[in-house]
Amino acid sequence: MPSLWCHLTRRTAAHARYLQSTNIAASAAELAQKNAREEAGRVTSKEERAAGTVIALQNLLGLNNPPRRMESFDISNISGTDIVASMVVFEDGKPKKKDYKRFKIEALTNQDDYASMYQVVLRRFAHYKAQDKGFEQAPDLLLIDGGSEHAAVAVRAL
Numbered sequence: 001m002p003s004l005w006c007h008l009t010r011r012t013a014a015h016a017r018y019l020q021s022t023n024i025a026a027s028a029a030e031l032a033q034k035n036a037r038e039e040a041g042r043v044t045s046k047e048e049r050a051a052g053t054v055i056a057l058q059n060l061l062g063l064n065n066p067p068r069r070m071e072s073f074d075i076s077n078i079s080g081t082d083i084v085a086s087m088v089v090f091e092d093g094k095p096k097k098k099d100y101k102r103f104k105i106e107a108l109t110n111q112d113d114y115a116s117m118y119q120v121v122l123r124r125f126a127h128y129k130a131q132d133k134g135f136e137q138a139p140d141l142l143l144i145d146g147g148s149e150h151a152a153v154a155v156r157a158l
Helices: 002-043 046-061 113-129 148-157
Strands: 069-078 082-091 101-104 141-144
Touching: 069 113, 082 113, 101 113, 113 141, 113 148, 141 148
Parallel strands: 069 141
Antiparallel strands: 069 082, 082 101
């Protein structure tokens, strides 16, 4: 019996040391990540981080120039009857909330995301062509929430 007791004691102590070193390593890694985030925040401004994000997006999409103005469209159905679309705007990588728009989808009797997307993109650019207030600027990049068919419908609307 003493030999079994000694074996279990040694094994438990080794396991406890392993857990302790693992916890120390995890804590050190968390602290290192926290310090790196803080240091990155100190050496870069919000504008520099936003510009870096826009450059990364340019490279990811293979664009010749960074997209200065981006507009994103999303369709929402409220209670299955009221269909609305939102347009969110970013300029130079930062939200431009005063340019956000909401469109009430007109003349649709059912929830048709594709027809809704077509309508909202068509209406947005009709406002642009007419130079209506709030729609004077053209986007450098459109972001369409949905799948490839949503994107194809948006392209057809252009």
